[in-house]
Amino acid sequence: MGEFVICGHVLNPASARHVTMARQVLHVGADGVIVASHAAGTAAATAVLDDAARRGVPVHELAPAQLLMPGFADLHVxxxxxxxxxxxxxxxxxxxLEQRTFPLEARFADPAFAAPVYEQMVTTLLANGTTTAVFFATIHEESSLTLARICLRHGLRAHVGLVAMDDPALCPADYRNPSIAQALAASSRFIHAVRALPGNENALVRPMVTPRFIPACTDGLLHGLGALAAAEGCMIQTHCSESDWEHDYVRQRMGVNDTVALDRFGLLRRxxxxxxxxxxxxxxxxxxHARGAAIAHCPLxxxxFAGAVLPLRQAWQAGVHVGLGTDISGGYSPSVAVNAAMAVTAARMxxxxxxxxLPAATRxxxxxxxxxxxxxxxxxxxxxxxxxxTAGQLAPGMAFDAIMVDRAAPGSNIMLPPAGDPDHxxxxxxxxILCNMGRPNIRTVWVAGRRVHGAETP
Amino acid sequence: MGEFVICGHVLNPASARHVTMARQVLHVGADGVIVASHAAGTAAATAVLDDAARRGVPVHELAPAQLLMPGFADLHVxxxxxxxxxxxxxxxxxxxLEQRTFPLEARFADPAFAAPVYEQMVTTLLANGTTTAVFFATIHEESSLTLARICLRHGLRAHVGLVAMDDPALCPADYRNPSIAQALAASSRFIHAVRALPGNENALVRPMVTPRFIPACTDGLLHGLGALAAAEGCMIQTHCSESDWEHDYVRQRMGVNDTVALDRFGLLRRxxxxxxxxxxxxxxxxxxHARGAAIAHCPLxxxxFAGAVLPLRQAWQAGVHVGLGTDISGGYSPSVAVNAAMAVTAARMxxxxxxxxLPAATRxxxxxxxxxxxxxxxxxxxxxxxxxxTAGQLAPGMAFDAIMVDRAAPGSNIMLPPAGDPDHxxxxxxxxILCNMGRPNIRTVWVAGRRVHGAETP
Structure with a gap:
């Protein structure tokens, strides 16, 4: 992987409120980080192109109906x-849960079952434009490490969590950690193993401490996982205040809401x-907000399964970080774009x-x-x-995690303006893109400057 | 177009509650109607295959991951x-409406603007598996007739309505019928012109009497359109009780709900x-229900634009016919499958x-x-x-309006079972199919036995 230059339209989320589109000349360094982005036709852009020509750096020119945009982040899979x-x-x-999901997850005790499933998942997520993913795996160390390896091999930026769940009241006998000590030791080993994977020197794939959710874990396990995360400087994922049942269960057992309980266990951190x-x-x-933690909003x-819509704007107003999750398979789509459109639709509803x-005023x-x-x-x-x-916008200093969208691809449901009209x-x-983009539109995907899906552009 | 035989999995909506999947041998007659459908391997199926071989009738064999299903009906575009x-x-x-939609619709006064737009629309709907569509066109006769001709040429089963809208209080000066008499004469001419189109002897494309909605029409126009529909035996489409604003407007002007008002104008019929x-x-x-009319449910x-979800089950319980509409462009997707998944999601919400x-009990x-x-x-x-x-199920006597879905197509988001597992x-x-099918999965589409999109199978 070497440096390269791409010239073409760039669709960029400049802020939560504002999106821009302009023809840019983008210079991606050998480390996969965007070195420069200049408006096409400016002296600075010309200088980048001249320098590339002189040094033999590849230059890709996008077609008029093609554009670059940041890749998608899926915070919950x-x-x-x-x-x-x-x-x-x-x-x-x-x-x-009992007839379908737990028995399915239990099959991942066999790494030979896990490998082709995870292989297909990772390549399919990349093909849908996902460049960063956060995974719940299972309680099985070898299969979960297989997932980490597959992410690394295909170049998906990923967070992988070995699931911890030990409470016999909720977890089936054949799919739970046998003891707190076993669960903590496994999580600790997993963190070290992921960090030590050959080829993971840049931490493209990171471990996560992953209590399934409070109802599936004993207090001792939750406490131990909080301490482990702190000791290892490891990120954390879990479910929080998802449904009436789960929310009420935690209030009954803990006397407080999920967030307060998680905080007491040391599980609520940046x-x-x-x-x-x-x-x-x-x-x-x-x-x-005070702890710097984030919400993975999973509207589909x-x-x-939740019976309610997250009041997302309220979370933003409180300063909370929010991203999207597909929540496969509680959500049915592998596409973050589909989930983003659903987030807008659900917010309307x-x-x-x-x-x-009901009357309009109180509906x-x-x-x-x-x-x-x-x-x-x-x-x-x-x-x-x-x-x-440091990715998610196509701007200098950001990793080049990007999608090349071809709005004129065969099989596209994205409609260009009628002939003679200005562009949208x-x-x-x-x-x-959120509403009508399909796989035919997703021509090339990069993570940290590495082409991880599709054709060499254009 | 001649008769043919297809062997392969058939996914069939046997009833509203029950869907079946089985390997069938389907015999489609030269008139595009399904002559026979027999379970593969039975004596009857073998007889169909033997007869086809003897008479030189083409036989198509689907691959194991391919299936046939009925095409989609889009009741509102x-x-x-x-x-x-x-x-x-x-x-x-x-x-x-005022800044985007009415000015856009007004441009269809120019048939040269309309033709490429309608051409692209019809081919894209077919490519998404729509085999029957119901269109609001515009008030312009020539462009609307162009739409009917394009549907006919591409073989889309369609209902096309010349829109009638004459009330200056709501309709812009450059986009409304100048008088009741003009609107009625135009609608009458349009009905005759569509029915007389060369190649439309089997009424693949039908006209519809199309008052935009009560707020856009004077009482005189609504009355005249009801009489016209009765005189011509012509079907009718309009909007009904869509939003608080529209519903309240009709109640204020008419003193009754939309349905009662439409019924008084003779606009509520089978x-x-x-x-x-x-x-x-x-x-x-x-x-x-008493009139035999139908609802086009447009969940996206x-x-x-509605601020509410149709209580669809209540409509079914009342015996009302209900189908789906994409409502392009109030709805963002050209896919009936996407809208069907949204219907299920919205019903859950x-x-x-x-x-x-709100508490769960009253939410x-x-x-x-x-x-x-x-x-x-x-x-x-x-x-x-x-x-x-007479279409919508793959059964003898029904028109062969069908989609061949390739679950294993490159670029598919439909996942097959893990190796060794039984099929789903x-x-x-x-x-x-409703949740994850994309255009790559839609390999071939037929209307009345004619291939209207995609490759010759398999």
Whole structure:
């Protein structure tokens, strides 16, 4: 992998509120970091091109209907549920867990079962434009390490968590940690093993301390995992205030909400990713903000398993980091774009309400809407920011984690303007990408400057 | 076009509740109607194959990961809003209409502008698996006839409506019928012209009487259109009880709900398609049932412009025909499958409610859920049934309006079972198709036995 230059339209989430589109000349260094980005036609851009020509650095020129944009960050994926994606959502939660999900996850005790599943998942996520992913694996060390290796081999920026779950009241006998000590030792070994993987010197793949959720873990395990994360300087992921059942369970057992309980166990820190968080109160959000932790908003999954929509704008107003999660297979789509569009749709439905039998004035709650520019931000920089990763915008100093979108690809549902009309606005193009982009549009994907999917451009 | 035989898996919506999957031998006659469908391996199936071999009738054999299913019916498309698909949904309704939608529709006064837009739309809908579509065109006769001709040329089963809208209070000066008499004469001419199109002897493309919606039409126009539809035996489409604003406007002007007003104008009959209908009461539904009219449910659009979710199960319980509409461009997706998945998701959100600040017991309304089998029915037979079309199931006597889905296509997001596992259930495959099918999976599409998109199978 060497340095290169790309010239073409760049769609960039400049801020949560504002998206820009302009022709740029982008210089990517041999380390995969964007060295420079200049408006095409300027003296600075010409200098980059001249220098590239002189030094024999490859220059790629995009076609007019092609564009570069940051890759997507998916903050919540249950990797072992991949074979169940797009299935079984008609089942009630208990049946879904006990008859389908736990037995499926238990099969990952066999690394030979895990390897092809994880291989297909990682390549499919990359093909959908995901450049950063956060995975719950299973309780099985070897399979989970296999996942880390596959991410590394394919170049997916990833966080992989060995799941810890030891409470016999909720976890099935054939799929739980036999003891607190075993779970803690396994998590510790896993952290070291991931960090020591050959080829992982730049920490492209990172371990995460991963208590499944409070109901699946004993107090002792939660306490031990908090201490382990602190000792290892390791990031953390778990589920938080997802549904009525889970939220009420934690309140009954702990006497407090999830956030306060997690905080007492040392599990609420900068670098903690809290999936769902629909039922967080204003106090919860203030605490999460104070600790620097983040929410993985999973709007599709929440429609099926949470019974509520995260009041995302309220979380932003409290200063909380928020990104998106597909929550495969509680969510049915591997596409962060689909989930970003659903985040905007769900926010509208929270804002206006659903039930036509109620009067308009009391049907919804106000100030919940999101724009598509905000959806794009959530899908990109919102996620990387939550993880403390220097990527998610195509700007100097950021890693070149990017997608080349071909709006004119055969098989595209993205419509270009009628002949003779000016091109769409940046906002409209952002919306089209979230709403109508399909795999045919995703031509090339890079992580840290390495081509990880698709054709060499253009 | 001649007769042919196809052997392979057939996914069939047997009823609203039940979907089946089996290997079948399907015999399609030269008239595009399914002559026979027999379970593969039976004596009857063998007889069909032997007969085909003897007479030189082509036989297509699908691969194991391929399947046939009925094509989709899209009951509500604003054809002139095609260039706006996936754009502008952040705008408030009034701005969306006045600054974007009406000016765009007004451009269809020029048939040279209309032709390439409609050409692209029809081919894209076919490529997404839509085999039956119901279009609002514009008030312009020549462009709307162009749309009918393009549907006919490409073989899309279509209903095309010349829009009627004459009320100066709502319609802009440059985009409305100048008088009742002009609007009625134009609608009458259009009905005759569509029916007389060369090549339309089998009425593949049908006209529809199309009052935009009550607020855009004077009483005189609505009355005249009702009489015209009766005189011509012509089907009808309009919007009905879509949003608080529209519903309240009609109640104020007419003193009754949309359905009662439409009925008084003679506009509520078997063959009438009522878009949206979110705010129908139980009495409205009973009236719609009594008249045999149908609802075009547009779940994506409703999230943005209706502010409520249609209580679809209630409509079914009242015996009302219900199909799906993309409502391009109020809805952002050209895919009926995407809208079917959204119908299931929105029904869940209506059932459980959205707002986590409300107690679970009062957050939603019960008995609103839909299964994915029901979503598939809505997307196929629900729609054709609403229109009185003998298609939508792959069974003898039905027109062969079908999609060949390749679950193993390159670029697929539909996941096959892990090696060695049995195949998924029919319900799971139906869900995968609604949730994860993309254009790469849609290999071939037929309408009335004619191949209208994609490769000759397999």
């Amino acid at each position: 249950h990797a072992p549920q991949w074979p169940q994606m797009g299935r079984a959502l008609d089942l009630p939660l208990r049946e879904w 670098g903690t990713v809290l999936a769902h968080s629909c039922f967080m109160t204003a106090e919860d959000m203030a605490l999460v 999954s929440n429609a099926y 929270l804002d206006t309400g659903n039930d036509p039998a 919804g709650r106000t100030d919940a809407r999101l724009t598509f520019a905000e959806g794009l931000w959530l899908a990109t920089r919102g996620g990387t920011d939550a993880l403390g990763i 606005t940046a906002e409209d193009i952002a919306q089209q | 604003h054809a002139p809003q095609w260039p706006q698909m996936g754009r502008a949904l952040d705008l408030p309704l009034r701005e969306w 063959g009438t398609v009522l878009a949206h209908s979110c705010f129908m009461t139980a009495e409205d539904m009973a009236l719609v 659009s409703n999230a943005y 209506l059932d459980t409610g959205n707002d986590p600040a 939603g309304r019960t008995d609103a859920r839909l299964t994915f089998a029901e979503g598939l029915w809505l997307a196929t037979r629900g729609g054709t049934d609403a229109l009185g079309i 259930t029919a319900e799971d495959i139906a869900q995968q």
